[in-house]
Amino acid sequence: MKGKNGMGALLPCLILVCLSWATPGYPAGKSPYKIGVNLELTGPWAEVAKTVKRAMVIEVERINAEGGIAGHPLELIIEDNGFDLGRVAANITKFAKNKEIILVVGPFEDNLQATSRAIAEREEITNIIICPSNPMLRALKQRWSFNIAHNDIIVSQRLVELCSARGYRKVLVFHAAHPLAQSLAKYFKRFGEEKGIRAIISKETHKPTDIDMTPQLIKLKPIIEREKVDAFYASTAGPPGPIICKNLRALGINIPILGTHAFGFGFIIELGGEAMEGVEFAAGKTVVPYQLDEDDPVRPIVIGLDKRMKAHYGVGVDQVAGHAYDAALLIIDALKRCQGNPTRDRFRDALENTKGLKASMGIYNYAPADHDGLTKSDLVFIRIEGGKFKRIKFPGYE
Amino acid sequence: MTPWAHIPQLAFSGITMGAVYALVGLGFVTIARASQIINFAQGEFVMLGGMITFFLLKGVGLSYPLAALLAVLLVVIIGFLVHIMVVYPLRKASVPILLIATLGVSIFISNTTALVFGTLPKALPAFWGNQPLQIRGIFVTPQSLFVLGATFLLLISLYLLSHRTVTGKAMEASSTDPLGADLSGISRNLMVFLAFGVSAGMGAIAGIFITPIFYTSYHAGTLVGLKGFIAAVLGGWGKNSGAILGGLVLGIVESLSVAFIPSGYKDAVAFVILLLILNFRPKGILGSPFIDSRRW
Numbered sequence: 252m253k254g255k256n257g258m259g260a261l262l263p264c265l266i267l268v269c270l271s272w273a274t275p276g277y278p279a280g281k282s283p284y285k286i287g288v289n290l291e292l293t294g295p296w297a298e299v300a301k302t303v304k305r306a307m308v309i310e311v312e313r314i315n316a317e318g319g320i321a322g323h324p325l326e327l328i329i330e331d332n333g334f335d336l337g338r339v340a341a342n343i344t345k346f347a348k349n350k351e352i353i354l355v356v357g358p359f360e361d362n363l364q365a366t367s368r369a370i371a372e373r374e375e376i377t378n379i380i381i382c383p384s385n386p387m388l389r390a391l392k393q394r395w396s397f398n399i400a401h402n403d404i405i406v407s408q409r410l411v412e413l414c415s416a417r418g419y420r421k422v423l424v425f426h427a428a429h430p431l432a433q434s435l436a437k438y439f440k441r442f443g444e445e446k447g448i449r450a451i452i453s454k455e456t457h458k459p460t461d462i463d464m465t466p467q468l469i470k471l472k473p474i475i476e477r478e479k480v481d482a483f484y485a486s487t488a489g490p491p492g493p494i495i496c497k498n499l500r501a502l503g504i505n506i507p508i509l510g511t512h513a514f515g516f517g518f519i520i521e522l523g524g525e526a527m528e529g530v531e532f533a534a535g536k537t538v539v540p541y542q543l544d545e546d547d548p549v550r551p552i553v554i555g556l557d558k559r560m561k562a563h564y565g566v567g568v569d570q571v572a573g574h575a576y577d578a579a580l581l582i583i584d585a586l587k588r589c590q591g592n593p594t595r596d597r598f599r600d601a602l603e604n605t606k607g608l609k610a611s612m613g614i615y616n617y618a619p620a621d622h623d624g625l626t627k628s629d630l631v632f633i634r635i636e637g638g639k640f641k642r643i644k645f646p647g648y649e
Numbered sequence: 650m651t652p653w654a655h656i657p658q659l660a661f662s663g664i665t666m667g668a669v670y671a672l673v674g675l676g677f678v679t680i681a682r683a684s685q686i687i688n689f690a691q692g693e694f695v696m697l698g699g700m701i702t703f704f705l706l707k708g709v710g711l712s713y714p715l716a717a718l719l720a721v722l723l724v725v726i727i728g729f730l731v732h733i734m735v736v737y738p739l740r741k742a743s744v745p746i747l748l749i750a751t752l753g754v755s756i757f758i759s760n761t762t763a764l765v766f767g768t769l770p771k772a773l774p775a776f777w778g779n780q781p782l783q784i785r786g787i788f789v790t791p792q793s794l795f796v797l798g799a800t801f802l803l804l805i806s807l808y809l810l811s812h813r814t815v816t817g818k819a820m821e822a823s824s825t826d827p828l829g830a831d832l833s834g835i836s837r838n839l840m841v842f843l844a845f846g847v848s849a850g851m852g853a854i855a856g857i858f859i860t861p862i863f864y865t866s867y868h869a870g871t872l873v874g875l876k877g878f879i880a881a882v883l884g885g886w887g888k889n890s891g892a893i894l895g896g897l898v899l900g901i902v903e904s905l906s907v908a909f910i911p912s913g914y915k916d917a918v919a920f921v922i923l924l925l926i927l928n929f930r931p932k933g934i935l936g937s938p939f940i941d942s943r944r945w
Contacts, residue, residue, distance in 0.1 A: 466904045
């Protein structure tokens with residue numbers, strides 16, 4: 252009986268191992284360039300991580316079909332980290348010990364990046380992280396880690412522009428109790444003051460796991476009424492965003508709501524329902540692929556990606572798909588500039604010298620002092636209307 | 650602005666949360682009353698109620714009432730299955746072993762849900778009306794009134810079940826006096842089986858009522874279950890009225906605490922209250938039929 256049970260557990264494991272080993276066949280020829288991918292394929296962000304994987308695979312398959320980079324195909328070695336810090340560390344260490352692997356992509360989530368970056372620094376291997384750079388880590392000026400997403404500084408600058416365009420003079424900021432949200436609030440206040448916008452940062456905060464913000468908002472309501480606040484800025488990510496919108500409306504507070512770029516996901520609108528109507532924020536260009544300007548240099552890239560995603564997987568592009576696709580584009584671009592012999596050192600230097608690379612989110616420029624790549628003009632203003640994302644434009648603030 | 654000005658609105662928000670905790674706590678109590686088992690998969694029944702309704706509503710395209718009804722039925726069947734496949738085979742094992750088994754069930758259900766329905770959080774639309782009503786300066790959403798109503802109706806139906814029907818009395822007897830129940834010809838296994846069905850159904854109803862207010866995801870059951878369990882222990886482990894009272898006390902204190910201390914400590918408040926109560930009145934506010942008060 253005992254042995255039988257053991258077999259029962261072993262079989263799925265064996266199948267999993269077989270699946271993870273299955274790699275597409277390559278034309279016989281030059282050795283593949285190997286890329287380690289360290290993703291949360293199980294756990295709460297499994298669906299999001301799956302999108303990351305899909306968008307990277309789509310581009311790698313295309314480049315391989317075209318014959319790879321100077322004849323060398325690309326190979327993604329994908330490992331699941333289960334949203335677990337220990338496994339994140341184990342995966343990147345394992346990748347680093349494999350001398351054939353040139354760089355590591357992932358993890359996706361913010362709270363995993365500190366560990367991954369530290370190991371990348373120690374092992375001297377490039378680590379491309381999908382989420383925005385963490386403000387506490389950015390100060391460390393790590394050589395080997397690069398971030399793909401728009402960082403807190405440019406998002407705050409863009410949101411201040413949105414406030415100026417709308418004529419908001421006083422904004423109440425209700426932020427989550429984690430570094431990225433706090434830093435978004437802090438920069439919003441700083442850039443706001445330069446433009447004459449007063450940001451009141453709430454003493455009340457919320458946790459990413461909170462399912463009801465009503466008590467906090469009840470305390471903020473008198474401040475909103477007394478100070479005649481023009482808008483409410485929910486500096487948060489994930490489910491708390493829609494929860495805040497719902498709770499605000501349920502308390503009869505009807506001032507405009509501003510959000511972060513993390514509001515640019517379809518599931519956020521579904522969670523918030525009617526309460527999300529009219530919420531405005533600045534987010535990446537892939538949120539509104541068909542509403543970009545005709546002369547936008549990245550428009551064809553975004554629409555092309557959207558069409559390919561739909562043809563392959565039946566779902567269009569979103570922000571995460573855009574980031575992952577851009578990671579693939581950046582890697583391919585840097586590999587091409589490695590003079591046919593991409594060592595880890597050479598790849599890092601090539602990636603750091605990326606200049607003017609057109610990708611779906613915008614135009615990337617890395618520099619020794621800037622491992623974030625994007626600028627504030629790579630963010631567009633978005634308003635939620637009729638359950639859809641609608642791009643809004645203001646003269647002078649495009 | 651003094652903290653006192655917020656009290657009425659905070660209290661109402663606390664009552665809504667309290668009703669939610671109470672609904673979940675009632676499920677725990679129903680099983681405990683029949684078998685003394687602490688069913689840690691109770692939160693999972695709540696999650697499944699919301700999740701299956703969402704799937705039937707959005708995926709299959711059924712009407713809201715039909716989807717909700719079908720979801721309750723499905724969760725009741727799952728509750729029965731949990732009993733047949735996990736609890737019944739372990740009927741001769743001691744209570745702590747059963748407790749661990751239900752923890753296993755909870756992990757199994759939550760991960761299976763992640764595989765079947767995906768990991769992104771999901772929300773149901775409100776039953777009726779999104780616009781808050783204003784009553785004497787307090788804003789009230791229709792959905793929270795529905796939750797209060799559901800709690801009240803469930804309490805009454807549980808009261809009727811356990812005091813007015815033979816089955817209900819037999820369920821209670823099989824827990825309070827197993828030997829006596831056996832001698833009276835009550836099939837204890839059947840009673841525990843029924844209790845799992847009733848409690849799964851109640852969990853599902855709770856899930857359907859509260860998902861429009863919050864949201865649900867495959868791992869939402871753990872936290873909701875924990876709070877419901879605290880509510881049940883706080884009020885008096887094993888009493889329906891205890892679960893309701895415990896839930897309301899927990900919800901209101903949690904909510905009111907925000908008026909006086911920073912909101913970051915909100916979650917800690919629940920556990921501090923639980924520790925205090927367990928220290929000074931271990932059988933809960935209303936007393937527990939399972940804990941002999943003379944021992945304390």
